[in-house]
Amino acid sequence: MSDRMLELAAQQPGYLGIESFRSPDGKGVTISYWEDLNAITAWKQNPEHQSAQELGKIQWYQNYSIEIARIESGYSFDRP
Template sequence: MIAKTPKPPYYAVIFSSVRTEGDNGYAAMSDRMVELAKQQDGFIGVESARNELGITVSYWRDLDSIRKWKENAEHTVAREKGRRDWYQSFKTRIAKIERDYDFERNSDEQ
């Protein structure tokens, strides 16, 4: 699902990862982190895809909202478990969205 985002500017946290073998509780924790993020002030939305490379993009109102999410205690535990158990490698990027545009096919165009 494509996240519904407001008029720019807003911020994106782009998390790219390569997983280790096996689930080891990853799916449940991933679902929990999305639910927890949705409760955070400044959270806008999230998009995620996983194959050989996983990419999750979360959208935030401002840098302070991102900082508070990073400092969330439960999120900190998940990040530590990720380093220890779930990820072979990962990279986090934070970007300011200054412009966006979209397209959506009308149901009668199909």
Template sequence: MNKSLPHYAVIFTSKHSENTEGYSEMAEKMELLAKQQEGFLGIDSARNEIGITVSYWASLDAIKNWKQQTDHLEAQQKGKTEWYSWYNVKICKVEREYSFNNQKPIV
């Protein structure tokens, strides 16, 4: 993922409710749709009891446009009424980034 600095990260932390019918399909749809949005840079996600999804964006305007995207608005509403018992959103400015990778290449 080639991200210029600085950029922004939206950290979405959540806990599912008991009703998750249709959630996986919508999550897949939202990821595909986000990738088509101007300013989208990438996504990382993990879920056990608590889910954490971090999406990366080129600007605050790109985040605002994504939040207001029609299909995403529908997903947000279903999240509130059906899929989540709680969630938290943090928007952070990423000023520096580095990583380590000690994985052996697959041949």
């Protein structure tokens, strides 16, 4: 996600954060976290975000997928 899209997403109501991972061959996963489905829908309908998606389809991506999931529980481990 571009710096502009990161900045724009962070300004959206319900935005909770983002993580992005890329392999050496350029394949990647970006996970954005949102408060609820309404916040996701509002982000999807943001005109600047829609323009960036269209540009991505034309210039950068041969394919991509979007999945929406609810996190019911989570935990982590950090070695001291």
